[in-house]
Amino acid sequence: MKKIILSIAILAAVGTSSCRKDKQVTNDFNDLGTMTAFFEAYAPKAESFTLDAAVGGTITTTKGTKITFPANVFLDANNNVVSGNIKVHVKDILKASDMILGDKPTMDAKGGFLRSFGELIVKADKNGAELGIKKDSAQVVVPLGVREANGVGNKIPIWDGDTTVTYSSTGYNHVNAATAVTTSMKIPKGVNWIDMGTTATSNPAGTQSTFLLDALGQWRNCDALSSPSGTRITVLGYFTVNYNPATSDNYxxxxxxxxxxxxxNVNTLIKLYNVIVHAPAGKEGLLSYQQSFTVGMEGTFLAISSKNGKFYADMKDVTIPAPNGSDNYVGIDFAPQEVSEAGLIGLINQMNSK
Known part of the structure; x- marks a missing residue:
C-alpha cells in the first residue's frame, strides 16, 4: 500500500445507486455515481467453495482456474492450523472485459504493458473469521500460457497487486491540537502491479500456467512484461464530444x-487515466504514461462517458501513427455517442476478441 502525505483535507462524495434484476443502473446523484454503479453491477464476482481444511482438496472456478490446497495449510489469526469446514473465495480475471469491469488493467508501476496470463485473489474464512495460509503451499493452475518452440515451457513473472493508496492530511482537533487523519482510497488506474521476483511456469503446449500461492487476500498476476520495439511516444485521447469535465486525477x-x-491479439488492457489539463474545447480528455506506446502498435481504444444520466461510448481500432515533426506525442480523437447500458456492455465484451 502506497502512502502519500497531503497538507490538505480530502473530501469524498459518494452517490447512491439502485440495481434492478436486469442490472439496469440508475443514479440521480451524479455521473460518477452512475459510472461507479454500472461497474459495480457488472464487475466479476468471487466464487465461493466449501473445503475441509484438515483434508484439503482442489477447487475449479467457472473460468477454469484450478487451485489445489494440501491438508492442514490454513491458519487462523494466531497462526494455528485450522480444521473443519471453511469457505474459500476466488475471483479470477482472465480476459479484457473483466479487466475493464473489475478495474484491473495490466500495467506496471511505470505504465509498461503487461501481457496477462491470469489475475486472481483468494480469500478464506471460518465462521466469518479471516484465515491465512502457509506460504507457497497451494498450487494455482490458470488456463492461459505461452507456447515455447522447444517444448521446455516458459517462465512468467508473478506480480503483486496494490489497489489502494493511503493519504495523511493534517489539521486541528477539538482542543486545537495538531493531528493527522489517514484515509485510504482506490488507486486511479485500478491496481499497481509490482514484480515479486517469483515466476509461474507455462506448459509446453501453452495452454496453462502454474504457480504457488504465497498468501491470501492479495491480488496476484501472472504477467509477462511486453517490450515492443519502435519509437516511444505518448498518446493523448481527445474527446471531441461528451467529455465529462468532472473527470479528475483523484483516487x-x-x-x-x-x-x-x-x-x-494480446491479452493486455491499458487504462489511460491522466487528465489533460488546461485543455481547449475538443482537446479535453485523457493521456497515457509518458512514452509508453510505440509507433506502429496496433490495438483498440474504448472511450466511455457518463453524462447527464446517459452513457456514451466510442470504440476505435487504430495503428499508432508517427508524431508530427518533433512532437513526442500523437493525438487520437474520440466522439462518444449515446449507448444503452446493454450496448455499453456489448462494446466492453467486444474487447475480448480484439
Whole structure:
C-alpha cells in the first residue's frame, strides 16, 4: 500500500445507486455515481467453495482456474492450523472485459504493458473469521500460457497487486491540537502491479500456467512484461464530444469519463487515466504514461462517458501513427455517442476478441 502525505483535507462524495434484476443502473446523484454503479453491477464476482481444511482438496472456478490446497495449510489469526469446514473465495480475471469491469488493467508501476496470463485473489474464512495460509503451499493452475518452440515451457513473472493508496492530511482537533487523519482510497488506474521476483511456469503446449500461492487476500498476476520495439511516444485521447469535465486525477478508481486500450491479439488492457489539463474545447480528455506506446502498435481504444444520466461510448481500432515533426506525442480523437447500458456492455465484451 502506497502512502502519500497531503497538507490538505480530502473530501469524498459518494452517490447512491439502485440495481434492478436486469442490472439496469440508475443514479440521480451524479455521473460518477452512475459510472461507479454500472461497474459495480457488472464487475466479476468471487466464487465461493466449501473445503475441509484438515483434508484439503482442489477447487475449479467457472473460468477454469484450478487451485489445489494440501491438508492442514490454513491458519487462523494466531497462526494455528485450522480444521473443519471453511469457505474459500476466488475471483479470477482472465480476459479484457473483466479487466475493464473489475478495474484491473495490466500495467506496471511505470505504465509498461503487461501481457496477462491470469489475475486472481483468494480469500478464506471460518465462521466469518479471516484465515491465512502457509506460504507457497497451494498450487494455482490458470488456463492461459505461452507456447515455447522447444517444448521446455516458459517462465512468467508473478506480480503483486496494490489497489489502494493511503493519504495523511493534517489539521486541528477539538482542543486545537495538531493531528493527522489517514484515509485510504482506490488507486486511479485500478491496481499497481509490482514484480515479486517469483515466476509461474507455462506448459509446453501453452495452454496453462502454474504457480504457488504465497498468501491470501492479495491480488496476484501472472504477467509477462511486453517490450515492443519502435519509437516511444505518448498518446493523448481527445474527446471531441461528451467529455465529462468532472473527470479528475483523484483516487476514486472510477471516473465519469474513462479510456481503455487493448493491444491487438494480446491479452493486455491499458487504462489511460491522466487528465489533460488546461485543455481547449475538443482537446479535453485523457493521456497515457509518458512514452509508453510505440509507433506502429496496433490495438483498440474504448472511450466511455457518463453524462447527464446517459452513457456514451466510442470504440476505435487504430495503428499508432508517427508524431508530427518533433512532437513526442500523437493525438487520437474520440466522439462518444449515446449507448444503452446493454450496448455499453456489448462494446466492453467486444474487447475480448480484439
Amino acid at each position: 476514486s478508481g472510477k471516473e465519469p469519463t474513462m479510456l481503455f486500450f487493448k493491444q491487438k
